Amino acid sequence: MDAIVAIVTLGALVGLLAMGLWVSLALLAVAALSVTLFTHVPMGQLMASAGWSSTASYPLTALPLFIWMGEILTRSRLSAYLFDGLAPWMRRLPGGLVHVNIIGCGVFAAVSGSSAATCATVGRMSVPELKRRGYDESLIFGTLAGSATLGLLIPPSIILIVYGVSAEQSIARLFIAGVVPGLMLIALFMGYVMIRATFSQNLVPAPEPAIPFAQKLVLSRRLIPVVMLIVGVIGSIYAGLASPTDAAAVGILLSLIVVGLSGDLSWATFRDGLYGAVRTNCMIGLIVAAASFLTAAMGFIGLPANLASWIGQMGLNAPALIAALTLVFIFLGCILDGVSIVILTTAIILPMVQAAGIDPLWFGIYLVVTVEMSQITPPVGFNLFVIQGMTGANILRIARAAFPFFLLMLVAIFLLVVFPGLATWLPGAMLGS
Template sequence: MEMIEISALLLVLLAVLLGAGVWIAISLLAVGYVGMHFVGGGIPTGSVLATTIWGNSASWTLAALPLFVWMGEILYRTRISEEMFRGLAPWLNRIPGRLLHVNVLACGIFGSVSGSSAATCATVAKIALPELKKRGYDDMVSLGSLAGAGTLGILIPPSITMVVYAVAANVSIIQVFLAGFLPGFLVMALYSGYIVVWSLLHPDRNPPGEPPMPLREKLRESANLIPVALLIFLVFASLMFGWATATECAAWGVLGSLAIAWWQGALSWPAFWTSIMGATRLTCMIMFILAGASFMSTSMAYTGIPLALASWVDSLHLSPYALIAALTVMYIILGAALDGLSMIVLTTTVVIPMIKTAGFDPVWFGIFLVLVVEMAEVSPPVGFNLFVLQTMSGRDSNTVALASLPFFFLLVAAVAIITVFPQIVMVLPEMAFGK
């Protein structure tokens, strides 16, 4: 069969399996198994399956994944979100939008230590939504800023999504982590800028300002941020200065999370056991998907489809900007039907050769991919952050999706900015590792 026919057949098979509700990992394994039968030379499919899954799972680098997941689970069960809200709120009273900026800042801070978009969105929303509603802030902007800022959990390192991408694309986890810092701050600045502009354009929909707080009281409230600030500094500094590998940083993060939980009195045996089981379930799901993706990747490599596809894209002579625009549209469409991790493991094998041919750095592309995954988190009907906020706010899905729409377009703007100015992504990895 021709390469195009094989590609179409495997794509249709994958679509049928996913549409039928078959688990993503099983679908990937099945497509890889079928793909191996188009390879000549009598290659033993069973042996390739066993060695591929074991080789990609027994990885020291991948050990960071369950540790970062566990760190997020531990912090999810502490009072960290409430303390961040209390610590940040007094300093924002003079800025247009006032406490709405707490959504962005708190999600950025919590996201940097949780690594999970869902955990970030749910944890911050749990305390922010009631507080903002009580103070009379606009519901639509409150919901939209939480939906958008909740995605910072996967952009500001450490990030579970970044670990999965780095393993799938065979690039350095530390470099991808370092590359995510400045784009994370860029997205936070875009979100806060939108809130400022919206507040200035709609002064009648803003509640009156709160009484000014003495400096000593502000400092006392902000002291609640010290434990999490120390944890963030520990993880960031270890990565930045090369004191520890990504896996070792994850272990330090877990230790710091346990220390914070103990200091807050939240480290009970039931909470400890629940955090372990939650981390185990999520890690097993991700590892199963990665196993299926690794086998499908090997199968695709044997068939030669990725190389043929990359050559075909190269023959179109698309400009780099045209290629990125096409990939952005493709991922926005995929985001309406798949979750972020699935998008990464389903497409990385095929897309990486394309972007290398176009001259893009795989580390830069990892941040691009995280940004489009963020779009998927706020895109109906499968945007997980929309589900979280729908449940927590009691509003219907259409309302939450409409509220998040401006922040979706801000993510599109962020993709455009890092494409035109790639050094925003690459400056820190180049400083740490050289060009």
């Protein structure tokens, strides 16, 4: 019976998604089908209670605020400030100004929380500038697509908020846990670019003349607005002065100030940013509510418990379980976006993960790094679509350019498995166990 339930549920979900139905509507339809066929629970009552309990969460209020902050900054000249401030320090490194893509994405990720917003904002300035200077297109596209995924990991991460609410984990601890893995990915990306540029010197133009140190400092003043945002938002959380929700409100205020001082704030940008935030948050909220309804339906059927029991009977140790889940998440990343993957799988997979003795905090960071791959894997790779929209380049060509960074993320997962302290040490050191 359990096998029949699992096959019908999974088959219905895959079929609806393959038909192009919205993820939220597909989840609602499968949940309704499961409740009707396999339980005697009143469907309307279960849908209402599950939807309300999942969305009426105070930690979740940080989500629309951070989304709005990212929408405001995307419509500003922050990308130009990033390029002008970082370029003097990057130009003499092997790989040259391509490193601006990597560092710029890492910095913007610390104030936006969104991978697509990071890709669009940084790429809008860096792609034409790097092309003009003679850098190889594949290197430009690959570094931008891969590094923009840092928007999912480096706090304030929208997807970490979603995981924290779904898994009932502290969002502040998750934010802190994402710092070291984020820096590790930046180091891996920069190391790859340095090695590739060293052995394939035709990918980058000749090194530009050195700039005096004093002039570098003068040009770096363009980074002051970005630093102010990072300190105001992330610093207030790390110092224990504000909750993630409070910090998100501070971030909106600082973003409006930064955009206003740069001369980019108008009624049109304010309105468009607010509309964009509302649309994105409504999309995520509907997915959260629908996934909660499906999770509740699966709970009444007993599928998660039986699945966890089945996995336990297989005798898989923690590394083997993580290897199997990595393959599952890579497959899901080819057909679903990152938020949908986290919401859809967390409630089902977390019991078996905890049964295997895996720390839910560590698992959240692992899950986000794995989901980052979905941003650069066709056919549903949002960063690939963003770059295609900016440049008009062939989507498969962009995907090939991003593939080395997909492999580097696999290396990052391996390092997280071998050295779990990369994700758990900093939260323990700053907030205690």
